[in-house]
Amino acid sequence: MSNTAALKEADEFFRAGNFSAAENAVGGVLALDPGNAQALHLLGLIRRQSGNLEEAKLLLCKADEAMPGNSQFISDCASIFHAQGHFDEAAKRLRTAVGLSPRDSNLLFKLAGSLRALGDIIAAREALEAALACSPAYFDALVNLSEICRTLGDSVAAASRLAAAVALRPGWAEGHNALGLLYEKAGNNDRAQMEFIKAIELAPANPDPYNNLGMLCAKTGDVRRAMEHYKTALQLRPDFPEARYNLGNCLRDIEEYDAAILSFRAAVRLRPSFTEAIYNLGEALDKTGNYEEAEDCFAAIVSADGIHAKAHSSLLWTLNYDPRYGPAKLYEQHKKFGVTFERPLHRSALRPCDAAPGRRLKIGYVSADFNNHPVARFMAPVVRNHDRSQFEIFCYSGVEKPDAQTEFFRRHCDTWIDAEAMPDESLAGRIRQDGIDVLVDLSGHSAGNRLPLFALRPAPVQATYLGYPNTTGLSSIDFRLTDSITDPPGEPRVHTENLLRLDGCFCCYAPPPAAPDVGPLPADTAGAVTFGSTHTLSRLNKSVVELWSEVLRALPLSRLLIFRTTLHGEARARLSGQFEACGVAPGRITMLDTVPPQGHLAVYNSMDIMLDTRPWSGHASACESLWMGVPVVTLATDRFAGRMVASVLSCVSLGECIARSREEFVARATSLASSLDKLRLLRGGLRDTLTASPLCDGARFTRGLESAYRRMWNDCCRKERPNP
Numbered sequence: 001m002s003n004t005a006a007l008k009e010a011d012e013f014f015r016a017g018n019f020s021a022a023e024n025a026v027g028g029v030l031a032l033d034p035g036n037a038q039a040l041h042l043l044g045l046i047r048r049q050s051g052n053l054e055e056a057k058l059l060l061c062k063a064d065e066a067m068p069g070n071s072q073f074i075s076d077c078a079s080i081f082h083a084q085g086h087f088d089e090a091a092k093r094l095r096t097a098v099g100l101s102p103r104d105s106n107l108l109f110k111l112a113g114s115l116r117a118l119g120d121i122i123a124a125r126e127a128l129e130a131a132l133a134c135s136p137a138y139f140d141a142l143v144n145l146s147e148i149c150r151t152l153g154d155s156v157a158a159a160s161r162l163a164a165a166v167a168l169r170p171g172w173a174e175g176h177n178a179l180g181l182l183y184e185k186a187g188n189n190d191r192a193q194m195e196f197i198k199a200i201e202l203a204p205a206n207p208d209p210y211n212n213l214g215m216l217c218a219k220t221g222d223v224r225r226a227m228e229h230y231k232t233a234l235q236l237r238p239d240f241p242e243a244r245y246n247l248g249n250c251l252r253d254i255e256e257y258d259a260a261i262l263s264f265r266a267a268v269r270l271r272p273s274f275t276e277a278i279y280n281l282g283e284a285l286d287k288t289g290n291y292e293e294a295e296d297c298f299a300a301i302v303s304a305d306g307i308h309a310k311a312h313s314s315l316l317w318t319l320n321y322d323p324r325y326g327p328a329k330l331y332e333q334h335k336k337f338g339v340t341f342e343r344p345l346h347r348s349a350l351r352p353c354d355a356a357p358g359r360r361l362k363i364g365y366v367s368a369d370f371n372n373h374p375v376a377r378f379m380a381p382v383v384r385n386h387d388r389s390q391f392e393i394f395c396y397s398g399v400e401k402p403d404a405q406t407e408f409f410r411r412h413c414d415t416w417i418d419a420e421a422m423p424d425e426s427l428a429g430r431i432r433q434d435g436i437d438v439l440v441d442l443s444g445h446s447a448g449n450r451l452p453l454f455a456l457r458p459a460p461v462q463a464t465y466l467g468y469p470n471t472t473g474l475s476s477i478d479f480r481l482t483d484s485i486t487d488p489p490g491e492p493r494v495h496t497e498n499l500l501r502l503d504g505c506f507c508c509y510a511p512p513p514a515a516p517d518v519g520p521l522p523a524d525t526a527g528a529v530t531f532g533s534t535h536t537l538s539r540l541n542k543s544v545v546e547l548w549s550e551v552l553r554a555l556p557l558s559r560l561l562i563f564r565t566t567l568h569g570e571a572r573a574r575l576s577g578q579f580e581a582c583g584v585a586p587g588r589i590t591m592l593d594t595v596p597p598q599g600h601l602a603v604y605n606s607m608d609i610m611l612d613t614r615p616w617s618g619h620a621s622a623c624e625s626l627w628m629g630v631p632v633v634t635l636a637t638d639r640f641a642g643r644m645v646a647s648v649l650s651c652v653s654l655g656e657c658i659a660r661s662r663e664e665f666v667a668r669a670t671s672l673a674s675s676l677d678k679l680r681l682l683r684g685g686l687r688d689t690l691t692a693s694p695l696c697d698g699a700r701f702t703r704g705l706e707s708a709y710r711r712m713w714n715d716c717c718r719k720e721r722p723n724p
Contacts, residue, residue: 007038019046037067041076048080056080071097075107078114087117098127105135112144121148139168143175146182155186173202177209184216192216207233211243214250223250241270245277252280257288258569275301279311282318288571289537291321309452312337313445320470320616320641321538327639331494334473337445338496342455342474353437353460353716361713363391364436364459367467368398368420368448370409374620375442375467380405381510381698382705383412391706394434396427398448424450428458437461438709441477444468461712464497466507469616469641471495479712481705482506485647486640494639500708504694505651506644508701509623511690516598518629518687519605521680528557529673532607532630534600534621537564537571539613542578547635547662548611549582551669558673560584560611563592563603604628608679609672612645619644626652626690629683631672633657635665651695652686 010025023046026039033039044059060077067073078093091114097107108131116124128145132138142165149158159182166175180195193216199209214229230247233240248263264281268274282297298315301308319325319333363386369375386393395413398420399406410416415434419427427450431439439459443449444467454462455476463479464472471480473496480497483506487499523529531551533540540562552558562575572593576586596602601624604610610625612618612634622632622645634645636658646658657672659665672678690696 003033003036003039007036007042010039010042014042014046019049022046035062035066037063037070037073040066041073044080045076048076053080053083057084069100071101071104071107074100075110079110082110082114082117087114090114091118103134105131105138105141108134109138109141109144112141116144116148121151124148125152137168139165142168150182150185155182158182159186159188159191171202173199173206173209176202177206177212180209180212180216184212184219189216189220205236207236207240207243210236211240211246214243214246218246218250218253223253226250239270241267241274241277244270245274245280248277248280248284252284252287255565257284257566257571260284261288261570273304275305275308275311279314282311282314286314286318286538287536287566288569289540289566289574290571291318291538291541294318294538295322306340309341312340313449313451314447316445316470316473317468318538321541323541323543323615327494328492330470330639334471335496336473337451338473338475341452342476353713353719357710357714357717360389361391361437361709362394362435363709364394364396364431364434364439365413365442366396366398366419366439366450366453367442368400368450369442369446369467370395370397371399371401371403371406373405376405376409377510377512377620378466378507379442380408381508382702383409385698385702387703387706388414391709394436396431396450398450400448419450424453424456427453428456431458438463438712440465441472442467444470444472461716463500463709463712469644470639471497479708481708482640483647485636485650486643500712502701502708503704504701505647507619507648507695508698509627509648509690509695510698511627511687511696512601512624514599515627516602516605518683521608521676521683522606523608523676523679526559528559529555529608529676529679530559530561530606531669531673532561532563532604532610532625533613534563534603534610534624535613535618537566537575539616539618540575541613544613545575545578546582547614547665549579549584550662550666551611552579552584552588553582554666554670555673559588559590561590561592561603561606563600565593565595567591567593601628604630609633609669611669614642615639616641617643617645619648622648623695626654626686629686631657631679631682631686633659633665633669633672635659635662648695652689652693 006025006028010022013022013025026043030036030039040059041063044056044063047056047059057080060080064073064077074093074097078090082090091111094107094111094114098111101107108127112124112127115127125145125148128141131141142161146158146161149161159179162179162182166172166179169175176195177199180192183192183195196209196213210229210233214226217226217229227247227250230243233243244263244267248260248267251260251263261281261284264277264284267277268281278297278301282294285294295315295318298311298318301311302315316334316337319330367375383393393413394415395409396417396419400420417430436459438461441454441464444464446467451472451474454474457476462477463481464477465481475496477497479500480495481502482499483502486506548560552560572591579589580586604625607630610630610632612632614635615637617634625632631654632645634649634657636643636646649655649657657668659668694700
């Protein structure tokens with residue numbers, strides 16, 4: 001038999017999968033002609049099929065050497081290098097093959113694979129586009145090019161390529177599902193919905209498109225329908241962690257926190273490393289007052305991923321609720337944040353102070369709370385009253401859901417920047433470009449903060465104010481604005497920033513224009529005093545429950561009203577049990593979780609006196625309470641967070657409501673409750689008192705704040721000015 005006939009027979013055996021017979025046939029050829037290129041090539045393919053890649057590579061390389069210029073031989077040899085992880089050598093050989101056969105779409109496709117493995121995504125895309133120019137209906141090339149476009153962030157191009165692939169295989173359910181995801185990413189929600197529905201029609205037992213359709217509904221605000229899709233996905237695959245997580249998010253959004261917590265827990269059980277589910281579980285636990293377990297969730301993320309800034313900030317936030325953490329211990333925890341995030345990010349300001357102390361200054365406010373949020377309500381009078389001849393105001397907004405309050409800030413600042421989607425480096429560059437002199441953080445470690453941005457040092461002077469009752473832990477923030485009551489002089493240093501004390505109170509309150517009228521004193525109708533609370537539930541720790549219970553036991557006819565929209569289910573049962581354990585019968589406590597038709601401020605018309613919390617006092621709630629004619633009794637503690645209400649009360653001449661010990665707190669609360677005439681007088685006059693006080697004098701407060709900014713700038717100028 002001739003070599004040609006023997007090679008033909010060997011090739012037929014190979015294609016039929018009879019590799020042993022193929023090897024015998026090709027062996028006969030090589031026995032007579034050891035350098036036969038086709039025989040070496042075929043034997044190399046046989047060795048590759050059996051998994052002997054090293055010997056296959058030697059044989060295929062010999063074949064290439066024996067018959068140079070054969071693009072198929074070069075391609076098959078390159079495939080071995082690729083399989084062994086030698087992507088650079090594979091790409092080099094495939095480029096040679098493409099040079100020999102530039103219209104061979106298969107060669108171009110293989111070249112794209114090696115280039116992609118090397119990380120050269122742009123070159124891989126070019127190779128796939130060339131392959132499709134040769135073979136427009138090349139299914140695998142369309143799919144791979146779509147994946148590359150998605151990786152490059154071009155969702156529109158990715159969707160276009162995948163749509164072409166799906167058109168070639170209209171029954172490809174997974175393709176329709178993937179195409180729906182691309183359309184959603186590109187902002188084409190209608191097409192995305194059509195593709196998810198088509199995927200469900202083709203593969204009704206596949207839970208993935210149900211989950212994706214649920215995410216699309218949640219994104220467009222149809223939470224109830226989203227939940228239906230997630231539940232269907234979970235019926236099909238009960239161990240689907242993403243669907244459990246997504247269902248938990250919807251339950252959280254409608255404030256069904258107990259069910260959300262169960263769903264997040266299930267997601268974490270299914271995938272213990274599911275960071276997003278652990279984080280959202282922590283948030284939900286915090287909302288229901290279970291701050292200790294929330295701490296555990298955030299701490300677990302920080303332990304597993306030391307550079308998770310969001311979880312680290314949330315951990316610090318919850319530690320402020322915990323009475324086990326004193327100021328020194330909290331300070332140590334905050335410094336860890338600074339060490340973690342400042343060392344890799346810290347930069348010197350590109351523009352130093354220009355040593356011109358008297359010129360007009362550019363002030364930049366950075367916040368995610370320029371919307372219906374307490375920070376916005378305290379900042380509104382400041383932005384409204386800034387002296388524009390001396391200060392140019394920039395707002396760098398991280399607001400996700402703008403509202404009427406957002407529009408107020410947009411109108412009242414000189415320059416508004418939507419920064420929510422801007423990476424820290426990009427935003428730092430914009431701040432430097434704007435020439436900001438004093439950059440003010442309004443978030444601290446609250447949600448949506450940009451503290452890593454401040455570690456980049458984009459402005460010569462940086463300060464933190466209002467949004468967080470503690471140090472940031474960053475040495476790159478120069479000042480923390482405070483006052484002499486919240487941070488009295490002479491105390492141990494528990495802050496990385498320098499303190500700059502404002503005259504009077506640290507904040508300025510803008511009373512809500514749509515507040516309901518102050519109602520009559522509830523005690524006159526009820527025959528006994530009703531104490532009240534509208535605080536976040538995590539502030540109601542066991543120490544607070546014990547303290548309030550002392551007050552209630554001292555006045556056996558008194559009652560307590562607690563209002564919070566998250567106060568139901570487990571949270572209600574836990575609080576009720578804690579009060580009962582302290583000797584307060586459940587019937588003496590009213591728990592409300594529904595906002596009255598007149599708005600949440602109307603709840604205060606059912607209270608005679610508000611009781612404050614510790615160690616974190618509620619100064620926003622206190623301001624609302626006072627505006628509604630309800631005095632607040634506070635226990636000033638050993639930190640800024642515990643003295644905020646004391647500062648507010650001092651500002652409105654209600655020092656009699658400030659206690660310095662537990663015993664004094666009980667005494668002041670019971671004394672006030674025993675004087676209905678005093679309560680009636682306060683109820684009828686507190687609005688006028690607030691209106692006439694420095695607390696609500698926006699112009700006066702803003703002048704003081706501007707003076708503080710000028711002092712910061714002058715301090716910077718002195719440091720920059722050369723010695724005479």
